[in-house]
Amino acid sequence: MNGTSQMDGTSYVSQCAVPPGSSFVYNFKADQAGTYWYHSHEKSQYPDGLRGMMVISDPEDPYKAQYDQEIVISISDWYHGQMPDLLLKFDQPDNRMRDITPDSNLINDTVGAKFEVVPERTYLVRLANIGGFVGQYFWIQNHAMTLLAEDEAKEDATANFPIVSRMDTGSFSSHVPWPKNLDAVAWLTYDTEADFPDPDVLEDKESAYALDDMALEPLDKQPLLEPVDRTLAIDIDMKTQEDGIIHWLFNTISYRTPTLPSLFAALATGPEATDPKSFERSTQTFVMEHGQIIEVTMNNKHMWKHPLHLHGHNFQVTKRTKGLVETTPEGRAPMRRDTINVNGHGWVAFRFRADNPGVWLLHCHMEWHAHSGLKATFVEAPLQLQQRLRLSNVSATLDPSKACDPGRVQVISSIEESVGVFDGTDGLTRHAYLHPTPLLIAVIALICSLGLICAYLWRRSAGTQEGIYSRVPMVDIEENDKPNAAEPP
Ligand SMILES: [Cu+2]
Structure with missing residues (x-):
């Protein structure tokens, strides 16, 4: 999303929410190869299904020669209720921040998926957790996996092997019932006629074998960014707010959705956009200068883990603690992520260069926590941002309550080449989407009209010649249903 903050898709941060019956064209340059997922960033909609995986292929993939085929796998927790109802239950004063635990666990949005494979071939597995809440441990039974490298297992080609994704119980409060079944199971399928065995029973100690992502090193070995120009210290906390409900907070502020999208505020306030006070306080806005580290x-x-996600950057993770143990890259180039788990009662440190002018959210990617306020806003290089983007109607932002009325304000890119040639209209488009209800009514009306015309023509033809149905003997049902007078009562 470098250079296209207005296409980041965060409602009331980078754009207004897309109203029912409208469409929004996201126009951006897919120049960052990898395995991603997309999802709604409005009203906790994505755990109900408004999400999917997105793979950006690399024409110069350095591992291309090392695998034969790709398998794309999503893992996700799943709720039998829908989010609007679950949020009502969650937002109760007597709910002492007890996250609602999922009912089920899915691989590729289903139970018992089968991935057919051929012996001796090597597969690249692209894996993403697209769930709303729980972290997962993932393994394929009897198969060694190497991150972005060859799978060297030689297994029985007439058997099938369980693929397991287990919910990380470190996400759950001890005060709520845990899901009955923590595992999502699928199968690596060599033979569709063979058995699909249950996975081996493992004690819940598998986290000891899990990959420590701090040990990863990026291929480009980008050196540690230094010296640091600015340090932000952010505490993850919780506290009862004025609505009587316990909320999550970054430092002392629990994020509330602003009336005016923060990007609009950054573009409408000129030089004052460098002042955090130009943004609504509840957006917890940090303003950064261009190029600062x-x-x-x-x-x-x-005590609970949080997967912390920053939009707009892949940051270098420089430290993470677990208990009393502190992990650093230890002489390697630090791994780069856009999401990092912070352990219970632990801390993480990460760095990035503020070279992507825009308005970016930092938030916990557990939807209960994000909904409850665990979000902050990074306004990055607002003066440079104002040179790239402008508002179609600045004065319309003076009444924030109306700024998101349809058609009122558009964000316009001043540098078209940032996204290349595009022959459509990007951004919010009114009535571009044909709603299915009027379409359905039109089709039904057409069918009914044709039916009436056919019936009329048939009746006319029946009057002039003997139709086939005229030979069917007519039965007077009422007469036949009368009791037979000869039978005794
Ligand atoms: Cu969280």
Whole structure:
């Protein structure tokens, strides 16, 4: 999303929400190869299904020669209720921040998926957790997996092997019932006629074998960014707010959706956009200067893990603690991520260069926590941003309550080459989407009209010649249904 903050898709951060019956064209340059997923960033909609995986292929994939085929796998927790109802239950004063635990666990949005494979071939597995809440441990039974490298297992080609994704119980409060079944199971399928065995029973200690992502090193070996120009210390905390409900907070602020999208505020306020006070306080806005190296330290004051996600950057993770153990890259180039798990009562530190002018969210990717306020806004290089983007109607932002009325304000890119040639209209488009209801009514009306015309023509033809149905003997049902007078009562 470098250079196209207005296409980031975060409602009331980079755009207005897309109203029913409208469409929004996301126009951006897919120049960052990898395995991603997309999802709604409005009203906790994505755990109900408004999400999917997105693969950006690399024409110069350095591992291309090392695998034969790709398998794309999503894993996700799943709720039998829908989010609007679950949020009502969640937002109760007597709910002491007990996250609602999922009912089920899915691989590729189903139970018992089968991935057919051929012996001796090597597969690249692209894996993403697209769930709303729980972290997962993933393994394929009897198969060694190497991250972005060859799978060297030689297994029985007449058997099938369980693929397991297990919910990380470190996400759950001990005060709520845990899901009955933590595992999602699919099968690596060599032979569709053979058995599909249950996975081996493992004690819940598999996390000891899990990959420590701090040990990863990026291929480009980007050196540690230094010196740090600015340090942000952010505590993860929770506290009862004025609505009587316990909310999550970054430092002392629980994020509330602003009336005016923060990007609109950054573009409408001129030089004052460098002042955090130009943004609604509840958006917890940090303003960064162009090119600064920022180090963010996030300190978890509670016992649960949080997957912290920053939009607009792949940051270098420089430290993470677990208990009393502190892990650093130790002489390697630091791994780069856009999401990092912070452990219970632990902390993480990450760095990035503020070279992507835009308005970007930092938030926990557990939807209960994000919904409950665990979000902050990074306004990055607003003066440079104002040179790239402008508003179609600045004065319309003076009444924030109306700024998101349909058609009122558009964000316009000043540098078209940032996204190349595009022959459509990007951004919010009114009535571009044909709603299915009027379409359905039109089709039904057409069918009914044709039916009436046919019936009329048939009746006319029946009057002039003997139709086939005229030979069917007519039965007077009422007469036949009368009791037979000869039978005794
Ligand atoms: Cu969280």
